Amino acid sequence: MEAVDLSGxxxxxxxxxxxxxxxxxxxxxxxxxVGMRDSKNQDGPxxxxxxxxxxxxxxxVKDGEFDL
Numbered sequence: 001m002e003a004v005d006l007s008g009x010x011x012x013x014x015x016x017x018x019x020x021x022x023x024x025x026x027x028x029x030x031x032x033x034v035g036m037r038d039s040k041n042q043d044g045p046x047x048x049x050x051x052x053x054x055x056x057x058x059x060x061v062k063d064g065e066f067d068l
Contacts, residue, residue: 004029004030004031004033004035004048005029005030006027006029006035006046009027009029009035010027010028011025011026011027011035011037011042012025012026012027013025013039017039022039022040023039024036024037024038024039025037025038025039025042029048032050032051033048033049033050033051033054034048034049034051034054035047035048035049036049
């Protein structure tokens with residue numbers, strides 16, 4: 001995967017996130033990539049999804065694939 005520039009990323013949390021900080025943030029990046037990070041560790045690692053990976057992930061969320 002090519003290097004993705006995170007310097008201009010605008011990170012967003014869900015409006016439904018808990019106030020305890022136990023959530024993730026996402027940013028739409030150049031080239032259609034999407035970054036995801038832990039809101040409690042904003043200087044930590046970032047997962048980078050290609051557009052097709054992001055679509056598959058969101059589809060799994062909507063289908064309940066990750067429900068406990």
